[in-house]
Amino acid sequence: MTSRYDSIFLDRVARAIVPVVQIFAFYVITHGHYSPGGGFQGGVILAASIILLRISTGEESFERFPRQAGIGLAGVGALLFALLGFLPLLFGGAFLEYGMAIPGMDPVTLRYWGIFFAELFIGFLVWGALVAIYDALTTGGVD
Amino acid sequence: MSEVVAGYYPYVMVGLLLLIGFHGMAMKRNYMKKIIGLTIFQTAIYLLFIQGAAKSGATIPVRSTEFGTAAANYINPLPQVIVLTAIVVGVAITGVALSLMLQIHRRYGSLDEEVILKQVGEEA
Amino acid sequence: MSQIPVLVPAVLLLTALVSLLVGLKGQRAGHAVALAGAVAAFLLSAIGLREVVSTGEALHYAMGGWMPPLGIAFVMDHLAAYMTTLITFLGVVVLIYAPRSFGHEIAGREGFAWPTMVLLVAGLAGMCLTGDIFNLYVFLEISALSAYALLAVGDRAAPVAVFRYLLVGAVAGGFYLIGVAFLYFTAGTLNMADLYARLPELVENQAVVTASVFIVLGLALKMALFPFHFWLPDVYTNAPSAVAGLVAPVMTKVAAYAIIRIFLDVFPPGFFTEVVPVASTIGWMSAAGILYGSILAVAQQDLRRMLAYSSVSQVAYVGIGIGMANPVGLIGGLLHIMNHALMKGCLFLVGGAIRYRTGRTRIADFAGLGRTMPWTMAAFTVGALAMIGIPPTAGFFSKWYLLLGALEAGNGWWFAVIVASSLLTAVYFFRVVERIYREEPPEATDDGPEQGATDPPASMLGPILVLAAGVLVAGVMNVVIVRAVLEHIVAPLGS
Numbered sequence: 001m002t003s004r005y006d007s008i009f010l011d012r013v014a015r016a017i018v019p020v021v022q023i024f025a026f027y028v029i030t031h032g033h034y035s036p037g038g039g040f041q042g043g044v045i046l047a048a049s050i051i052l053l054r055i056s057t058g059e060e061s062f063e064r065f066p067r068q069a070g071i072g073l074a075g076v077g078a079l080l081f082a083l084l085g086f087l088p089l090l091f092g093g094a095f096l097e098y099g100m101a102i103p104g105m106d107p108v109t110l111r112y113w114g115i116f117f118a119e120l121f122i123g124f125l126v127w128g129a130l131v132a133i134y135d136a137l138t139t140g141g142v143d
Numbered sequence: 144m145s146e147v148v149a150g151y152y153p154y155v156m157v158g159l160l161l162l163i164g165f166h167g168m169a170m171k172r173n174y175m176k177k178i179i180g181l182t183i184f185q186t187a188i189y190l191l192f193i194q195g196a197a198k199s200g201a202t203i204p205v206r207s208t209e210f211g212t213a214a215a216n217y218i219n220p221l222p223q224v225i226v227l228t229a230i231v232v233g234v235a236i237t238g239v240a241l242s243l244m245l246q247i248h249r250r251y252g253s254l255d256e257e258v259i260l261k262q263v264g265e266e267a
Numbered sequence: 268m269s270q271i272p273v274l275v276p277a278v279l280l281l282t283a284l285v286s287l288l289v290g291l292k293g294q295r296a297g298h299a300v301a302l303a304g305a306v307a308a309f310l311l312s313a314i315g316l317r318e319v320v321s322t323g324e325a326l327h328y329a330m331g332g333w334m335p336p337l338g339i340a341f342v343m344d345h346l347a348a349y350m351t352t353l354i355t356f357l358g359v360v361v362l363i364y365a366p367r368s369f370g371h372e373i374a375g376r377e378g379f380a381w382p383t384m385v386l387l388v389a390g391l392a393g394m395c396l397t398g399d400i401f402n403l404y405v406f407l408e409i410s411a412l413s414a415y416a417l418l419a420v421g422d423r424a425a426p427v428a429v430f431r432y433l434l435v436g437a438v439a440g441g442f443y444l445i446g447v448a449f450l451y452f453t454a455g456t457l458n459m460a461d462l463y464a465r466l467p468e469l470v471e472n473q474a475v476v477t478a479s480v481f482i483v484l485g486l487a488l489k490m491a492l493f494p495f496h497f498w499l500p501d502v503y504t505n506a507p508s509a510v511a512g513l514v515a516p517v518m519t520k521v522a523a524y525a526i527i528r529i530f531l532d533v534f535p536p537g538f539f540t541e542v543v544p545v546a547s548t549i550g551w552m553s554a555a556g557i558l559y560g561s562i563l564a565v566a567q568q569d570l571r572r573m574l575a576y577s578s579v580s581q582v583a584y585v586g587i588g589i590g591m592a593n594p595v596g597l598i599g600g601l602l603h604i605m606n607h608a609l610m611k612g613c614l615f616l617v618g619g620a621i622r623y624r625t626g627r628t629r630i631a632d633f634a635g636l637g638r639t640m641p642w643t644m645a646a647f648t649v650g651a652l653a654m655i656g657i658p659p660t661a662g663f664f665s666k667w668y669l670l671l672g673a674l675e676a677g678n679g680w681w682f683a684v685i686v687a688s689s690l691l692t693a694v695y696f697f698r699v700v701e702r703i704y705r706e707e708p709p710e711a712t713d714d715g716p717e718q719g720a721t722d723p724p725a726s727m728l729g730p731i732l733v734l735a736a737g738v739l740v741a742g743v744m745n746v747v748i749v750r751a752v753l754e755h756i757v758a759p760l761g762s
Contacts, residue, residue, distance in 0.1 A: 075288045095273045097332030133238040195452045232408045246426045263424045
């Protein structure tokens with residue numbers, strides 16, 4: 001499983017399907033508060049789309065999604081989530097208290113958008129982390 | 144005895160899965176089978192939480208006009224969040240376990256526990 | 268509402284992320300960020316400790332602004348402040364020590380070690396600060412996963428040892444989670460303070476009894492309480508020296524802390540002595556563990572394996588303090604958490620320094636080091652005297668309280684076990700001390716990187732000396748610590 005599975009049929013179908021899968025994944029992320037879904041679930045689907053590309057197209061997928069990008073993406077997603085958590089502290093709220101993140105705006109609206117962005121960042125984090133795990137397992141480590 | 148099983152069959156299933164998973168982890172010699180046993184063990188625990196949260200005739204925990212504000216009409220969302228967190232932890236554990244297994248295979252050339260322990264003993 | 272209870276783990280988590288991103292460019296920068304964050308967390312914990320001790324009140328924090336019992340609460344009371352200050356202090360000390368040691372043992376992979384070490388400290392600190400039993404599980408697994416990753420990059424057999432530790436740790440977490448499930452379904456809440464209020468009516472409930480046993484079982488597996496210690500010796504022997512210096516002093520102790528927290532602040536008083544005889548069971552298992560660890564440590568040839576079996580024995584001291592279930596014994600156990608962290612940390616770091624200078628780990632090869640590495644061996648001797656329990660080092664005082672507790676519990680066997688293990692500790696440490704101060708020159712056995720062994724560089728020697736000094740300071744100041752912090756913790760047990 002460390003190299004691509006050589007089949008032109010799989011290659012063509014994967015190229016066609018992956019964009020659709022990724023759009024569906026973003027749909028799952030953004031609708032997590034109302035229907036089954038959320039940051040983690042959508043992130044897993046995004047990671048699955050990249051892994052499908054790795055399996056079907058092999059080397060070309062490393063140009064589109066580089067080897068170290070998984071860890072970098074996970075780090076950026078987690079950092080943004082952490083900053084979102086620290087932002088309310090500056091304005092007198094508690095950690096992760098979205099209602100007080102921006103003074104002057106309606107707390108209910110802020111919580112709505114706060115959760116939305118939190119789920120989005122978690123989605124990036126999970127996406128990056130799972131692709132990083134897959135890359136580490138198949139390429140034998142950091143080198 | 145059969146009333147106990149019939150009345151509490153989710154718990155019996157959970158117990159059975161825990162035992163199967165534990166048997167896999169302890170008794171199987173292949174490391175990959177141990178990891179599968181670990182996954183079964185963790186899945187049993189998720190099942191324990193979910194079936195404790197289910198209510199018959201209740202709807203998803205989003206407030207709707209027809210069900211009103213009585214809490215009994217909505218399933219409990221907290222165990223679902225607990226299970227989600229536990230699944231994430233389980234994924235991370237499985238990831239680390241697979242990496243360790245690959246590293247062991249690269250160093251000792253085998254996935255059989257007895258072969259590996261014998262080699263470790265000889266090298267010490 | 269003071270921000271300190273959430274700032275300690277949050278700052279550490281943020282540091283880990285920034286250190287990861289910065290470390291992708293250069294590992295020295297990653298180390299600098301990690302060290303800065305650890306120092307910040309230590310200062311925050313120290314400020315929190317001073318505030319809690321001076322006002323006598325705990326610091327409460329509601330995560331996200333949602334009030335408990337529905338929201339997750341973070342509480343920094345005396346016990347939490349005590350543990351967090353200890354953990355972050357050890358984190359700072361080991362992070363100063365680690366660069367040279369990692370450069371010698373795991374060269375090329377330090378870039379990922381720094382964020383993982385900070386994550387480990389964050390997980391342990393979070394475990395001590397949380398007031399929610401499920402949040403405790405989350406932080407428990409954070410620290411466990413970071414530890415697995417760090418411990419696995421050691422010697423050749425490290426992945427095999429860590430794989431077994433991973434299976435045991437996952438099962439332990441699973442048992443803990445089953446206990447949480449039963450507690451939640453009967454009591455209806457996850458908040459510790461709320462459980463303390465609701466559980467007295469539910470004491471007769473079979474599910475609550477089962478929950479308590481599962482929770483303690485899971486934590487005892489993590490704590491390496493005899494007979495659940497089997498994963499520990501291989502893991503500590505094959506770990507990188509700096510990682511062993513961070514994991515061995517604190518990880519099992521934090522699991523013991525969790526058991527103490529469950530005893531004192533979740534279940535009603537007397538639950539673990541009258542309703543379910545868990546306390547005495549833990550006490551007897553600990554007594555067996557103390558003897559087992561000490562006896563096996565005498566037979567070891569490798570310094571790290573000897574220290575590992577010694578750790579099995581020492582964590583059982585905390586367990587026997589829990590088992591006594593009286594204030595004096597529990598004070599002894601709590602004091603021993605701090606003392607052992609300082610002593611064992613010093614000893615493991617000395618082992619790493621010996622390995623850095625000479626490449627040797629077998630005790631038989633240590634001959635003559637007393638002359639060539641004087642400061643390091645002096646620190647080792649201080650640590651050894653403290654482990655045996657010679658006043659005025661710290662080790663004496665915690666054993667003293669434990670002996671008093673055994674007398675008050677009326678248990679002559681436990682008294683004898685503590686005394687016997689002190690004698691055995693003297694045996695296995697005297698063996699090493701005699702070897703290092705012997706005059707015979709070392710033979711040309713292993714080829715270490717530097718044949719002329721001298722004291723290690725300042726970045727490694729400094730932390731060793733700080734910990735050795737800490738052992739002496741903790742011994743002299745033990746009355747202050749007991750009166751200011753520990754007596755408040757055991758107050759729920761009565762006088």
